[in-house]
Amino acid sequence: MSSSTSIPSTQKAILVHENGGADVLKYTESHSVPTLSNGQVLVKNHFAGVNFIDTYFRSGLYPAPGGFPLIVGQEASGVIAKIEGDNAFGLKVGDRVVWMAGKGYAEYSAVPADRVIKIPDGISDEHAVGGYLMGMTALSLIKEAYPVKKGETVLVHAAAGGMGLLLCQLLRDVGATVIGTAGGPEKTKLAKENGATHVIDYKATEGPSWVEQVLKLTDGKGVDVTFDGIGKDTWEGSLEVAKRKSKVVYYGNASGPIPPFNIAKLSAKNVSIMRSTLMNYIVTREELEFYANGVLDLIKAGKLNIKIHKVYPLSEAVTAHKDLEGRRTTGKLLLKL
Template structure:
């Protein structure tokens, strides 16, 4: 095994703020291992919208500052101390979900690491890992969608959106996808959306009116909404009687408190879903991780990589993501 240096490249967040608070360094100490951890030499880190929430302070820094954001990466096992509970050995190709991904090396709890099967690239493994598991958890547990139902997916050309469209199409679901602009709408359609609505367009009927028209006034069986503040109210208007709205993110800002009496108009259920609460045990993580890796291996899930940015360009990656300039997945190369 190649020797492990004492310093590494990383992106540090020393205070909350805009994308410019992301600071590149090439001399951060390589982390030492605690019990139950393995050291992973990361090749690609996934960029997720949640990284921006930790950066801005919408979600508090879990262990104070400086903070290394990034919830997932793919790479190789560089070091294991003692025996490995899950059978890892140095040199294994792995993908993980934890904290501290915007760095060359991460000390990751072994229970959060999964081997990448042959036939799946490092880019696809991490490109589809957190988001693919989230998409599966949304359609299997948050609202177990059934063949023949009609669902609404917001930001359908985004990282999450493209995966949801593909997975729902393959389940025989009618997908209404919203996206900002004609190019994004076309991409959502290519990836499985049955109907697309440009919710940024100011001409013609609103997206709410269009969803009601497509569903003959009945509304949708479920909405998966990662946009949040700008769409949460419309979701209640397009919800069918006895349907569910699953909120899972805040791309446009956090949803403010609202009166649950509004749900009684149509016996609507709402939930706020997070992947992390579906992968608490090793068994749960393996269920979703293997679900995604199997789909990748069998080429049933296509990962659209928007761009691979060098680590030092993390600022630009965040600006592009928050500026609604991206489609699909953003990666950082270490």
């Protein structure tokens, strides 16, 4: 059994035919609309989220799932245009939904029904996807990767970025002391407005290094946990500012991946390290609903403010990637479909 609205045979999409810089993102208006398998829904996307991981698949840092041409994009919001076969989640054609799976930079995406969540009334499509993958990630970091407790001191790198602003807000609500790092005065101000207790401009060319400043702020002891999504440029400093018996959670590679290193180094302070990814916290439907509804509830209650940096037309995906990788953005980037 399937139900549907009128669906064209071709659509707008961004195709990647080979790995490379942002310019390999090619806009087309004649890509075929996907056909559905049993248990999938076709979503007519309104907004797709831009995430750093999209640049990793584009560049080849992460292998392209399913080969080329590749459609990057992990998440989007829109309406259900068609449902095929089993429909265990009570979805209906016309439902407003947000989803996280793959092939998001396209007008239509075939998504397994169990990866689709209805958007509650009172939340816009922009805010639903603007806070979705990143909000779930931020929640998973502070609840599972390292369950942060009131009074603990937490270091958040790139505190004015998409992830950073959400982490600062959530950690303020937990009652943690948040030390943020950010590049430049505008970003440091924004991170502070979003909940960071102290913000260090780690791009400043004069004065003590960010490592020295974190140690000074913590009386030389270091922090209880660091959430590091920058990777190559910060990983050594993150270990330096780790308190004895603390944890460093690496969750991304904005500056490049961390090189192999000697685990024996950790014994100097009995430090734990972790490489965390959202995907492994939302494997079951129950886990997905826990984090997805957790985020959507926070947005609806006005407890999580989603800052949209800019909405780019789909045809300007190249500019969106260049802005994100060029450190010119704060908050979330979206593509309008």
